[in-house]
Amino acid sequence: MTRPLPSPDTAPAAPSLDRLVALVATDMAAVNQIILDRMQSPVALIPQLASHLIAAGGKRLRPLITLAAAQLCGYQGTRHQKLAACVEFIHTATLLHDDVVDDSLLRRGAASANAIFGNKSSVLVGDFLFSRAFQLMVEDGSLRVLAVLSEASAVIAEGEVHQLLTTGDLATTEAQYLEVIGAKTAVLFAAAAEVGAVVADRPEDEIQALRRFGTNLGVAFQLIDDALDYAASEAALGKTVGDDFREGKVTLPVILAYARGNAEERAFWHRTIEDLDQTDADLANAQALIEKYGTVRETVARARTVGDAAKAELARFPDIAIRSSLMEAIDFAVSRGY
Amino acid sequence: MTRPLPSPDTAPAAPSLDRLVALVATDMAAVNQIILDRMQSPVALIPQLASHLIAAGGKRLRPLITLAAAQLCGYQGTRHQKLAACVEFIHTATLLHDDVVDDSLLRRGAASANAIFGNKSSVLVGDFLFSRAFQLMVEDGSLRVLAVLSEASAVIAEGEVHQLLTTGDLATTEAQYLEVIGAKTAVLFAAAAEVGAVVADRPEDEIQALRRFGTNLGVAFQLIDDALDYAASEAALGKTVGDDFREGKVTLPVILAYARGNAEERAFWHRTIEDLDQTDADLANAQALIEKYGTVRETVARARTVGDAAKAELARFPDIAIRSSLMEAIDFAVSRGY
Numbered sequence: 083m084t085r086p087l088p089s090p091d092t093a094p095a096a097p098s099l100d101r102l103v104a105l106v107a108t109d110m111a112a113v114n115q116i117i118l119d120r121m122q123s124p125v126a127l128i129p130q131l132a133s134h135l136i137a138a139g140g141k142r143l144r145p146l147i148t149l150a151a152a153q154l155c156g157y158q159g160t161r162h163q164k165l166a167a168c169v170e171f172i173h174t175a176t177l178l179h180d181d182v183v184d185d186s187l188l189r190r191g192a193a194s195a196n197a198i199f200g201n202k203s204s205v206l207v208g209d210f211l212f213s214r215a216f217q218l219m220v221e222d223g224s225l226r227v228l229a230v231l232s233e234a235s236a237v238i239a240e241g242e243v244h245q246l247l248t249t250g251d252l253a254t255t256e257a258q259y260l261e262v263i264g265a266k267t268a269v270l271f272a273a274a275a276e277v278g279a280v281v282a283d284r285p286e287d288e289i290q291a292l293r294r295f296g297t298n299l300g301v302a303f304q305l306i307d308d309a310l311d312y313a314a315s316e317a318a319l320g321k322t323v324g325d326d327f328r329e330g331k332v333t334l335p336v337i338l339a340y341a342r343g344n345a346e347e348r349a350f351w352h353r354t355i356e357d358l359d360q361t362d363a364d365l366a367n368a369q370a371l372i373e374k375y376g377t378v379r380e381t382v383a384r385a386r387t388v389g390d391a392a393k394a395e396l397a398r399f400p401d402i403a404i405r406s407s408l409m410e411a412i413d414f415a416v417s418r419g420y
Numbered sequence: 421m422t423r424p425l426p427s428p429d430t431a432p433a434a435p436s437l438d439r440l441v442a443l444v445a446t447d448m449a450a451v452n453q454i455i456l457d458r459m460q461s462p463v464a465l466i467p468q469l470a471s472h473l474i475a476a477g478g479k480r481l482r483p484l485i486t487l488a489a490a491q492l493c494g495y496q497g498t499r500h501q502k503l504a505a506c507v508e509f510i511h512t513a514t515l516l517h518d519d520v521v522d523d524s525l526l527r528r529g530a531a532s533a534n535a536i537f538g539n540k541s542s543v544l545v546g547d548f549l550f551s552r553a554f555q556l557m558v559e560d561g562s563l564r565v566l567a568v569l570s571e572a573s574a575v576i577a578e579g580e581v582h583q584l585l586t587t588g589d590l591a592t593t594e595a596q597y598l599e600v601i602g603a604k605t606a607v608l609f610a611a612a613a614e615v616g617a618v619v620a621d622r623p624e625d626e627i628q629a630l631r632r633f634g635t636n637l638g639v640a641f642q643l644i645d646d647a648l649d650y651a652a653s654e655a656a657l658g659k660t661v662g663d664d665f666r667e668g669k670v671t672l673p674v675i676l677a678y679a680r681g682n683a684e685e686r687a688f689w690h691r692t693i694e695d696l697d698q699t700d701a702d703l704a705n706a707q708a709l710i711e712k713y714g715t716v717r718e719t720v721a722r723a724r725t726v727g728d729a730a731k732a733e734l735a736r737f738p739d740i741a742i743r744s745s746l747m748e749a750i751d752f753a754v755s756r757g758y
Contacts, residue, residue: 246465
């Protein structure tokens with residue numbers, strides 16, 4: 083028996099999604115085909131607008147979770163492909179409606195659908211994709227899956243309204259903030275993972291473990307998103323830095339910086355976040371305060387703790403390639419953009 | 421045996437919904453309670469905004485159809501109550517999203533939810549109600565009902581996008597117009613009626629007859645709506661007269677008047693509908709052209725023909741009180757506002 087030489091590519095690499103993507107590549111190709119087929123409509127603007135978001139691609143993180151969860155559960159069929167497409171349709175619908183909500187100028191590195199096509203079509207095409215997702219679920223025929231994703235959709239809408247209400251409100255507590263991101267982001271990650279275990283017909287404790295995995299991954303993902311909005315460069319992120327600041331969103335970096343600020347600093351936050359009275363220099367001022375109190379670093383640290391909780395949920399599953407690549411996906415989620 | 425004297429109140433009265441409403445009153449009280457219970461959310465703005473539309477009431481025409489269809493089919497249970505609430509939730513969601521789309525100033529006689537609460541919350545509360553409708557259907561547990569209403573929702577969204585594309589386009593044909601109103605309005609009437617027959621577990625031909633009844637009633641209803649936009653007084657209608665004109669919607673009264681107009685009149689329509697270049701006097705000018713060619717009267721006449729087709733579908737059902745009150749409801753739909 084010869085001992086292998088140390089290979090130059092065993093040096094620790096930055097975590098990535100590459101291995102995960104490779105392990106579900108065949109399934110994802112099928113998902114992409116389902117998405118293309120099922121966004122069709124005699125009304126041509128619908129596939130045009132939908133493909134602007136869906137074909138642009140993004141990371142397809144949520145359907146990836148469904149496919150990986152099903153594989154982790156040893157599922158051998160193809161139902162997870164259609165259901166992963168449902169998850170992506172629901173996500174895309176919320177993005178389209180979020181464009182109306184947020185006036186985002188950039189999303190996924192391209193001009194937002196809303197900026198190009200207008201509020202009206204964004205709302206309606208989102209409604210179409212949302213309805214189409216439910217049609218796909220009905221075709222699949224599982225009332226359990228329908229229950230999971232209809233509840234997720236209701237909670238996402240509640241979370242978005244809740245976020246709207248906390249916007250500009252510096253009295254927002256950390257607990258309220260965590261409720262908002264739990265509802266607006268983590269619930270769909272949780273549902274995406276749960277659906278993978280449900281189609282595999284796994285026992286309830288495994289379904290719930292994958293659900294908790296999804297919840298924690300989603301919270302970690304959103305914490306990093308909110309950190310990046312004050313930390314990253316636009317080119318690296320593919321979204322506008324300072325969006326949250328300009329919209330007066332009260333995210334964790336701000337909550338912590340406001341809590342620790344002196345009177346003058348608090349007056350700055352009141353003016354910029356509550357009154358939305360901002361000058362061009364204010365984003366840099368906000369970033370300086372956030373740097374002073376280390377609240378982006380602290381937000382990232384919390385994301386890592388929550389990411390560890392997500393990893394812990396995977397421990398009960400067999401130690402196969404898809405499990406370690408999901409672990410790596412968590413590392414990727416909490417280290418992206420840095 | 422004494423012969424009753426002719427009663428003074430046997431004189432032919434204007435058709436109304438009163439008898440229909442009375443026949444399903446108990447069920448409708450249950451529907452209203454379900455609506456109230458299930459629009460609740462820990463996020464208080466959701467029931468506030470939803471109740472602005474739902475509690476304001478309106479005619480509850482769509483759930484009324486579900487309840488009446490079930491009664492016509494001899495259904496004895498209570499499932500139709502929850503499903504009628506679903507239908508109303510879906511309708512309310514489309515109204516909320518239509519507010520974003522249409523910038524309507526008045527709806528159901530009150531300031532629109534959108535004008536008061538803003539685009540953002542209208543979109544998100546609509547999403548919540550839509551999701552909640554699917555949750556109620558999942559609780560009911562019928563995949564057939566889920567199929568009917570998820571397809572209806574997708575077609576409604578397609579119809580609204582299609583309408584958006586025909587807005588301002590005087591080349592819109594009558595056939596395209598009828599497609600739009602078939603999709604954006606008639607499909608939910610059809611689904612509301614179909615669901616009533618589905619819960620009663622009736623044979624497929626009766627289900628389809630009730631579906632066609634709903635389609636025709638919905639088309640008639642929308643034709644009258646589009647006629648009233650040029651004909652009624654605001655006080656009688658509870659919505660702003662001239663909305664469609666100001667938004668450049670190409671409805672049947674306009675399509676017919678444009679087709680019959682001379683060069684000068686066509687130039688008027690191009691300026692006002694295509695270019696949306698309107699003065700305060702232009703609505704009256706448009707109404708005069710529509711009067712000149714009798715196109716509101718013609719639209720109403722078509723609605724009556726379609727209403728007769730709706731009545732014909734009811735012929736196969738037993739001649740009980742609910743059937744004649746549904747016939748009267750059709751008469752009401754095609755004569756309201758006159």
